[in-house]
Each structure stands twice: as C-alpha cells, then as structure tokens.
Amino acid sequence: MGAVAGPEIERLVQLLARLPGLGPRSARRAALHLIKKREALMIPLSSAMQVALEKVQVCKTCGNIDTQSPCTVCTDPRRDPSIIVVVADVADLWALERANATQGRYHVLGATLSPLDGVGPQDLTIEALVARAHEAQVHEVILALNATVDGQTTAHYITDLLQDANVKVTRLAHGVPVGGELDYLDEGTLSAAMRQRTLF
Amino acid sequence: MGAVAGPEIERLVQLLARLPGLGPRSARRAALHLIKKREALMIPLSSAMQVALEKVQVCKTCGNIDTQSPCTVCTDPRRDPSIIVVVADVADLWALERANATQGRYHVLGATLSPLDGVGPQDLTIEALVARAHEAQVHEVILALNATVDGQTTAHYITDLLQDANVKVTRLAHGVPVGGELDYLDEGTLSAAMRQRTLF
Structure with a gap:
C-alpha cells in the first residue's frame, strides 16, 4: 500500500x-473515510x-x-467537598459522571497497582490522595476501583495508608448488574449480592 | 460528560x-488515549x-x-497500460495492491450502482471508464467488483456499455477462499468453484 x-x-x-x-x-x-470526508470530518x-492540544490539561488537584485546572468538578460549589471518590482512570470518572453516581469530588490514581506490570505505588497519585484525605473537610473516601485483583489490591493498599486519616473508607457494592440475569452471573457476585442484600 | x-x-x-x-x-x-499520549500520538x-489535508488528492485518471495526480500507479512505467482493473472503492484498490494481484492499472468507480440507495450511473465514474476503454492501448477491462447484488448489477451495466469498445471484459473468479473449508461455504460458491475448476 505504501x-x-x-x-x-x-x-x-x-x-x-x-x-x-x-x-x-x-x-x-x-x-480513507477522513480523506473522503475532508470538509465534513478531517478538517473539523x-x-x-x-484545540485539545492547546487547552486540555490535567487538574492539579x-x-x-x-480545559482548566483546578477542573470543573473540583471548582463546582455544588459538589460535596467532604467526599473523595477514588478512581483508577479518567475514563472511570467519566463513567461515574454519566451515571450521575456521586456528588463528591474525585481523585484519579492514573492506574492500579500491578506488580506483574511493574506498576508500583510511586506510579500512582497515592501520596497526593493521602494528603487530601487529611484535610479537615474530608469525611469519606469512596474507592471506586475495578473489581479485579489489581483493583482490589490497590483498594487494600490505600485503605491501609488512610488508617491515620480521620475518614471513613468505603468501596462500591458488589451485586447483580441492573438488567443482569442471575443464571449468567458468577458465584462470587451472587454470593456477594446475597450477603449485601437490601430491604425491598 | 460535557x-x-x-x-x-x-x-x-x-x-x-x-x-x-x-x-x-x-x-x-x-x-483519552490521544490526550494521554500527547507527544507520542496526538501531535504526530x-x-x-x-500533511494529508495539504497533499492528498484524487488521481484525475x-x-x-x-499525493500526486496522475497517481503513482498510473505513472508507473512497469504497470501494464493494456489492462484496466475496475474497482468500486479505493479500499478495494489497496486490497488488490496488498495482494499484489495485478500489474494492470486501475479505475475507481467511487461506488456501486444501488437503485435502493439512489446511486445511479451518474454518481459513478463510468463515463470516464468508457472513454479510457476506447483508448487504443487498452485490451482488457477486469471487473474486480464485490460479488454482491449491487456489485454484479454494476458489472453487467458496465459490460453492456463496453460492447462497442475493442476490449475483453473479464471478472474475478468465484471459488473457495484460500484456507476456506467447504463445509462452511454457501451452495452458490461451491457450484461456481466446481464449474470453474482448474487443472491440478
């Protein structure tokens, strides 16, 4: 083709x-699509x-x-400053925002701990998280991490570090996905959903 | 997310x-990937x-x-000017080039005839193809069109138009894909492969 x-x-x-x-x-x-749709797609x-190259930046908080730092979420006065929702990645932050799942603010770790891939605590923004968790206004740290081995390892590691901070550390519930069928769920999820059952 | x-x-x-x-x-x-890989991906x-916006153009032939018109294929002296391979789309041209399937030159129709989608002969570069087929140097027009209803309709339409031109009009063989299993092939392909069988 070259x-x-x-x-x-x-x-x-x-x-x-x-x-x-x-x-x-x-x-x-x-x-090919870009070249064909020159005016309608490639130029825009x-x-x-x-524009993204010029304006987009990482929120220092x-x-x-x-496009601003501190970001729109961190500066929004309607967001609850007492809650920090810890996510691995900006994509997870976006997903929680689409679901309108929290009124808290966020902390993006950048990754999850993964010894096999050589990702250690120094590669994550854990130090900054611990500092934020010690601020007087923060009462709860919600660990919204993947329910994978790496995600849960990271959750445990952070929980240990936050023992000195005066905060409640919580994590997302396990359970049946909305619209999910029991028959297709793994045993671990079913057991967790049963243990964490709620009043109807 | 907005x-x-x-x-x-x-x-x-x-x-x-x-x-x-x-x-x-x-x-x-x-x-997100673009934003994270700013230097390694988004800027390049x-x-x-x-560069593509500035340089890429459609070959007039x-x-x-x-990036040039006439294109690299049309100006390549090693390509056989007696053969025109008719394809619906540039993607098909690229595919044939990757396969190194022909030493002929090409003619890109831009689409296939599709009455249901409102694509008529005037939307294709058929007029230019007929003119090229009448050039003295051209001896064969190979219709390398999809084996779909639209592709074959287009092939028949072009064949009719080329009756006055002094060229042989051919089309790609039907048959068993290389690596394909007979058990999974449709009856039409199997019958065609049998009819068009070749000496071993």
Whole structure:
C-alpha cells in the first residue's frame, strides 16, 4: 500500500492504528473515510485536536482532564467537598459522571497497582490522595476501583495508608448488574449480592 | 460528560465517533488515549492529518487517492497500460495492491450502482471508464467488483456499455477462499468453484 498511496497516507494509517479500538484494517478504512470526508470530518477533527492540544490539561488537584485546572468538578460549589471518590482512570470518572453516581469530588490514581506490570505505588497519585484525605473537610473516601485483583489490591493498599486519616473508607457494592440475569452471573457476585442484600 | 470534561473534549469525542469502527464508547477511549499520549500520538497524528489535508488528492485518471495526480500507479512505467482493473472503492484498490494481484492499472468507480440507495450511473465514474476503454492501448477491462447484488448489477451495466469498445471484459473468479473449508461455504460458491475448476 505504501507504494500505491504514498508515505503520507501510510503514516496517517499507522498513527490511526494506534488508537484503541482500531486495528490495521479499520485504520485504513478510517484514513480513507477522513480523506473522503475532508470538509465534513478531517478538517473539523484536525482543528478539534489542535484545540485539545492547546487547552486540555490535567487538574492539579484531582488528576481529571479538563480545559482548566483546578477542573470543573473540583471548582463546582455544588459538589460535596467532604467526599473523595477514588478512581483508577479518567475514563472511570467519566463513567461515574454519566451515571450521575456521586456528588463528591474525585481523585484519579492514573492506574492500579500491578506488580506483574511493574506498576508500583510511586506510579500512582497515592501520596497526593493521602494528603487530601487529611484535610479537615474530608469525611469519606469512596474507592471506586475495578473489581479485579489489581483493583482490589490497590483498594487494600490505600485503605491501609488512610488508617491515620480521620475518614471513613468505603468501596462500591458488589451485586447483580441492573438488567443482569442471575443464571449468567458468577458465584462470587451472587454470593456477594446475597450477603449485601437490601430491604425491598 | 460535557459538564465534566468541557466542550472541547466533547467535540473531539464526537468527531472521533464518526470514524468507521469507532462508536461513542471507543471514541471516548480514543480521545483519552490521544490526550494521554500527547507527544507520542496526538501531535504526530495532528500533523499527519495536516500533511494529508495539504497533499492528498484524487488521481484525475483513475480516481485513486495519492499525493500526486496522475497517481503513482498510473505513472508507473512497469504497470501494464493494456489492462484496466475496475474497482468500486479505493479500499478495494489497496486490497488488490496488498495482494499484489495485478500489474494492470486501475479505475475507481467511487461506488456501486444501488437503485435502493439512489446511486445511479451518474454518481459513478463510468463515463470516464468508457472513454479510457476506447483508448487504443487498452485490451482488457477486469471487473474486480464485490460479488454482491449491487456489485454484479454494476458489472453487467458496465459490460453492456463496453460492447462497442475493442476490449475483453473479464471478472474475478468465484471459488473457495484460500484456507476456506467447504463445509462452511454457501451452495452458490461451491457450484461456481466446481464449474470453474482448474487443472491440478
């Protein structure tokens, strides 16, 4: 293809292929689509990326990504400053916001502890979290981490570090997903859902 | 999410979601990935798109996409000028080039005839193809179109138009895909493969 379309298009395809969700084949389709939809898509996307490059930054308080720092969530007076919701990644923050799941503020760790992948505590923003948890206004730290081995390891590690802070440390409930069928759930989830059952 | 991440990121997500192969969810992941890999991915991709915007054009002869017109294939002296391979889309041209399937030159129709979608002959580059087929150097037109109803309708339509031209009109063979298992093939393909069997 390089010989046919020239190195410029080849480079565009290769870079697009590095986006999550796009492989070599779909990157080629995406590149062609961009070239065909020059006015409607390639020019707007190119300028949207320029704007993002200029404006987007990481919130110095919580690690969220925004066009301002401190971010919109941290500066929103309607958000409850007594609650810090700890997430691994900005994607998780976005997911919780879409669900309108909390009125608290956030703390983005950047990753979860993963000894096998060489991710240690120093790679996460745990130190900043501990400092925030010691602020007088903070009463609860909610660990909204994945229910995976790495996520739960990270949760335990943080819980230990927060023993000195005067905060309640909580985590998300395990249970049956809304719309989920019992028959398809694993035993661990079913047992947890039974233990944590609530009044109807 | 708009309220969390700001309209700039939201716009980036929406534009990414219009790429084929990316939905709303994977577009969010792609946008986050771009923002995180600012130096390694977002800046190079942004500049690759700028280069493509400046340089990429449609070949006036065959409809291929390239940084020059006539394109690299049309100007390559090693390509056989007596053969025109007709494809619906540049993606098909790329696929044939990856397979190194032909030494001929190409003609990109831009689409296939599709009455239900309102795609008629005037939407395709059929007129230019007929003109090219009448050039003295051209001896064969290979219809490399999809084996779908629309593809075969287009093939028949073009074959009719080329009756006056002094060219052999051929089409790709039907048959068993390389590595394919007979048990999973449809009856039409099996019958065609049997009819078009070749000496071993």
